[in-house]
Amino acid sequence: MDEECVMYPPVFAVDSQAGYPVPPRPPPRRRSTVQWLLFLLVSLALCGMAVEACFIYHLYSTRIPSGRTEKSYQDKNDIETAPLKTTNHVVKPSAPAAHLTALSLPPRSDGVLQWTLEGYSFTHHMQYRDGVLVVEEEGYYFIYSKVFFTEPECASFTHAVLCNTQRYLGGDTELMQSRRFHCRSQWKRKELLNSYLGGVYHLSKGDSIYVKAQNHTQIVRHISPENFFGAYMI
Missing domain, CATH: 2.60.120.40 (Jelly Rolls)
Known part of the structure; x- marks a missing residue:
């Protein structure tokens, strides 16, 4: 009877005051040389496309002014609809x-x-x-x-x-x-x-x-x- 009334302590006890060492943070991963090279090539390609687009726009704007665009299309239509002029070149005989x-x-x-x-x-x-x-x-x-x-x-x-x-x-x-x-x-x-x-x-x-x-x-x-x-x- 006396043994049944005895209170036993829990088997596991957590000590919140105990100080355990924190694991160190892993160092940042360095980018490899191949990734840097790819990034550089893509950047150069994008820059080249931008420069080429600017050059084409500048060339087009200097050759065909904006005020002449509609007239150029009109001239083209006039040329297409104009009748073809044929010339008859009669070759005369070399003898009677x-x-x-x-x-x-x-x-x-x-x-x-x-x-x-x-x-x-x-x-x-x-x-x-x-x-x-x-x-x-x-x-x-x-x-x-x-x-x-x-x-x-x-x-x-x-x-x-x-x-x-x-x-x-x-x-x-x-x-x-x-x-x-x-x-x-x-x-x-x-x-x-x-x-x-x-x-x-x-x-x-x-x-x-x-x-x-x-x-x-x-x-x-x-x-x-x-x-x-x-x-x-x-």
Whole structure:
């Protein structure tokens, strides 16, 4: 009974007055050399970008004043919308030449074909009048002609180039000729045919050359590139 009433002191007791040493604070960590180098490089890069931006702004402000910006855009739009001016530089032949196309008029009563000076036709040191080319300089010329015609039913078609000169008597001289004779069957459709002539001849000053056709009603006159006549000095 007496043992149950005895009070025992606690096992652990904290002495608040006891003085224990405080652990020392760790020294501040020093930055490594690599970190300082990276920081320096980044700072230099930022400074370079700032200097470059200032330089570009200064250059832009000195070249294009602010008061001229809108006008520059307006000038640019005017240039873009302005029509392009084209210049036609015609290169003249180095020697006498002529090229006639488009049988715009019906042939003469004697069968001489008449041409036009429109489109790609031209004359250089050669005269053209009433279906005839007149030579102004003596020399050798390549003469050519082509006609486009329909096949006759039963008749001949003649395509010829003739020359009128004062050197020979007896009228005009036939230089080239193409003749076609064929009787087409009545069940056969009409065919479109071509006749081409070309050759080199000596012509004197004042000579005239022209194209003549028999049964010229067969010629298809509305297709100008298929009918032409010309000559040039070689």
